[in-house]
Amino acid sequence: MSLNVHSIPIFNDNYVFILQSEKDVALVDPGDFLSVNRAIIQLSLKPNFIFNTHHHWDHTDGNLSFKNAYDLKIYSSKYDMVRIPGVDIGLVDGQKIYFGDTFCEILFLPGHTLGHIAFYFPQESCLFSGDTLFSLGCGRLFEGTYIQMYQSLKRIQKLPPKTQIYCTHEYTQRNAAFACDVDSKNLQLKEYVSKVENLRKMDKPTIPTLLQTELECNPFLRCHSKDIQDYFQLTDCSEMDVFKQLRDLRNQY
Numbered sequence: 001m002s003l004n005v006h007s008i009p010i011f012n013d014n015y016v017f018i019l020q021s022e023k024d025v026a027l028v029d030p031g032d033f034l035s036v037n038r039a040i041i042q043l044s045l046k047p048n049f050i051f052n053t054h055h056h057w058d059h060t061d062g063n064l065s066f067k068n069a070y071d072l073k074i075y076s077s078k079y080d081m082v083r084i085p086g087v088d089i090g091l092v093d094g095q096k097i098y099f100g101d102t103f104c105e106i107l108f109l110p111g112h113t114l115g116h117i118a119f120y121f122p123q124e125s126c127l128f129s130g131d132t133l134f135s136l137g138c139g140r141l142f143e144g145t146y147i148q149m150y151q152s153l154k155r156i157q158k159l160p161p162k163t164q165i166y167c168t169h170e171y172t173q174r175n176a177a178f179a180c181d182v183d184s185k186n187l188q189l190k191e192y193v194s195k196v197e198n199l200r201k202m203d204k205p206t207i208p209t210l211l212q213t214e215l216e217c218n219p220f221l222r223c224h225s226k227d228i229q230d231y232f233q234l235t236d237c238s239e240m241d242v243f244k245q246l247r248d249l250r251n252q253y
Contacts, residue, residue: 003102003124007205008039013170014058015207017128018045021100026051028128029168030062052076053130054116055083059168079115091117111149112139125163134167135209136175138220141247150243157221161212172196172206178253179219182231182246189217219246
């Protein structure tokens with residue numbers, strides 16, 4: 001099995017991912033046409049699919065232009081078909097998409113939005129997580145509930161630790177300051193933050209990140225941590241209580 005991934009930065013901090021397997025080429029969350037199309041031409045590729053994780057404009061604004069230029073098929077959550085431009089096929093949890101000589105599985109991950117999905121390639125250990133899980137962070141709750149986002153993150157946590165997380169924003173350095181505040185005793189976090197700072201000084205991406213790294217360093221995946229619970233002075237609390245405190249505080253940070 002083979003999957004080539006090209007990361008294309010757009011806007012201030014978005015990424016669009018160009019996936020290639022044999023003759024199939026997919027664009028994940030093309031929020032812009034011109035910059036992504038330049039990359040496609042440079043790579044001598046012709047896209048035949050768009051994979052949208054959710055309906056926000058910075059993930060979908062290129063849809064119709066790409067559809068007009070390449071006559072491709074657009075996939076999204078079935079829930080979002082009426083909210084995303086040009087969708088041809090609505091997807092549900094557990095559905096498989098065969099792509100070149102590999103395939104991906106659809107994970108329904110509500111929270112950031114109510115129709116959010118992710119595209120998981122199990123044989124290549126890659127997850128295109130949209131705005132659900134970021135490196136050292138998670139998405140804001142624009143439509144969903146705390147419980148929905150918490151359960152979506154728990155679902156990602158169960159994937160193999162070697163899974164590469166391709167999220168669609170370069171938020172890692174921004175998230176690092178918050179993570180270090182609430183989990184200040186975490187030595188693995190400090191080591192990772194140093195690596196992140198060095199990458200950004202060289203204007204290099206921090207994405208993809210490994211799920212193993214996020215399990216060790218991302219406070220939103222460490223709601224079980226006594227150090228984080230102590231930060232909020234919580235006793236006899238559930239992980240859900242810790243998650244809510246983290247998300248609320250991060251909103252104000």
